[in-house]
Amino acid sequence: MQIWGDADLVISCFDRYLNAIEKAAHANGKPILSVATDFDPDVNGIATPADIHNPDFLRAVMVPEQDRLVQKLEEHIGEGRIRFAGLPVRSAFLKEYSAEELAALRAQYQVDPDAQVVVLVAGGQGVQNGYAKLLAEHYRKNEHSSGANSLPKIHLFVVTGKNEWQKKRLDKTFASFDHPLLKVNILGWLEEKPMGELVALAAQPVGVEGYRGALISAKGGGGTLSDAVAGGAPLIVCDRNPISWEQGNIEYVRRNKFGLSFVEKREFVPTLLTLLNSPYKPEVDYRSFHSIERSVELVKELLERNRERLAVSQGEQEKLA
Missing domain, CATH: 3.40.50.2000 (Glycogen Phosphorylase B;)
Known part of the structure; x- marks a missing residue:
């Protein structure tokens, strides 16, 4: 649990069906970034329709290429949470x-x-x-x-x-x-x-x-x-x-x-x-479309959104106190 306490962001390349990491990140209030390393992965293996109805679960996905994949994913986790990051190349x-x-x-x-x-x-x-x-x-x-x-x-x-x-x-x-x-x-x-x-x-x-x-x-x-x-x-x-x-x-x-x-x-x-x-x-x-900078932008965005969420949550707790 100490690891989760120190983490600001969880990045996972696992299929969500097999991924206890995702559940742990959600339970500990950490944003999670799913990275698709295959060209045309199963959409349901990355996100489910329930994700879009859970504003407290900050999750985004990086995909290699595929415009049609992006469109399908946005139906599950919301517009603007998908980033194209290029394919995984050394x-x-x-x-x-x-x-x-x-x-x-x-x-x-x-x-x-x-x-x-x-x-x-x-x-x-x-x-x-x-x-x-x-x-x-x-x-x-x-x-x-x-x-x-x-x-x-x-x-x-x-x-x-x-x-x-x-x-x-x-x-x-x-x-x-x-x-x-x-x-x-x-x-x-x-x-x-x-x-x-x-x-x-x-x-x-x-x-x-x-x-x-x-x-x-x-x-x-x-x-x-x-x-x-x-x-x-x-x-x-x-x-x-x-x-x-x-x-x-x-x-x-x-x-x-x-x-x-x-x-x-x-x-x-x-x-x-x-x-x-x-x-x-x-x-x-x-x-022409390999760029790690796109990945960095999404990581920064998730971290900033999580800081804003934590600030709002802390403000609400102080009001109750």
Whole structure:
């Protein structure tokens, strides 16, 4: 309870259905700011119609983008309590690299100048579902394809996260793999900076056509997809049995042409090759609407409103005394 006594504002990223924090904040008279980290979250998971009828409960919501989401939320918690704050992006993915810096990164990661960089991720535990092996098998079988069916030159980085067993297994699988058009590196857990560098390489146009690489995500997590979008890397996302609150993220990627999705494993390689042989023309320029300042404004507003509320409450108590 000492924590609640010292707090001026409670910020929560949890779904309200699972969130005892919200109840505790309300019980202790603290304003609460809910932050939606997915692109198209369930409105009822953020606010209920009861919120608008409770003036003592100072609550507001920050959302990533979605005008229609804002309209729905205002029906629940009142006009003016919603702020657009941009998507949850780490600073390393917002860095803009010069041509010289990108060339240095290619040398650092031993990437050929004409290779498209593809980064495969699957959350912190790195469950890859055999995607790297599927791609390698396709390249082996189609090594002599030419013309319209020719294979792009790829440098694949597989990020296994904290899954050491997975990394050891993939290290063994690709220890003797050698193909002139497909180079594979197995990486473990990556900090923000190297991950941002790989995304920058995946976003770099290559060759006469200027086609980019890709980031392949085995799940539709808002953070990973936002990082890739902000960094300019085209996306491939698995849409097989997504977590309910991540379904909107995958739909957002498709709708705004940030990338493609697939459902069955057999669709993975054709989907990736289609993306790698297509120009990247998203519907939205993500860099134009990322701004942490919007978040700061809302925090200040909530704190000021709470101070005003407490002053009124104290004045009423003094009158009664």
